[in-house]
Amino acid sequence: MAEDQGNPVERTLVLLKPDALVRGLAGRIITRFEEAALKIVGTKMKWMDEEFTRRHYFDLEERLGSEVYRVTSTFMQQGPVIALVLEGFDAIATVRKIVGSTYPNQAPAGTVRGDFSHYSAAGSIASGKAVANLVHASGNKEEAQQEVELWFDKDELQDYKTLAEVYTY
């Protein structure tokens, strides 16, 4: 995929969190990305442990506090996750648009969180619960690069062309 009309081709990391998997939503969520012409270039399933969770959310405690880190870390280790590397024009922002706001009660209908995530509150920390928001998506270029490198070796990422790339772009 080449740069086109000023839109950079980017790669971004998406995690389908344990709540997405236990609710059987993985396929429907992945479909939303595919429908937006985002290309899956890497995928794996993993049950995160404390050490890996700390590496993934390495700055969460500093940014949002130890309580947010604690509940998020516990939540992420409750079951397996599916990690995806998605590639496409403006992939980082596009994925976040499709996913919707971190807090599902603020995510509009039509987004993954707005449509499928019903438990949510910015103040969920008060009840000792994580925000069950189904998906993690890299927030910016630097985070995307760090997260893709953390989750995938270079040889686990595939280079191929989709029909959209061949016929549309």
Ligand SMILES: Nc1ncnc2c1ncn2[C@@H]1O[C@@H]2COP(=O)(O)O[C@H]2[C@H]1O
């Ligand atoms: N106020 C909050 N209460 C509980 N968890 C939170 C709060 N804010 C952020 N988080 C969690 O921290 C995570 C950071 O990145 P994610 O997009 O994976 O999703 C976020 C939520 O799961």
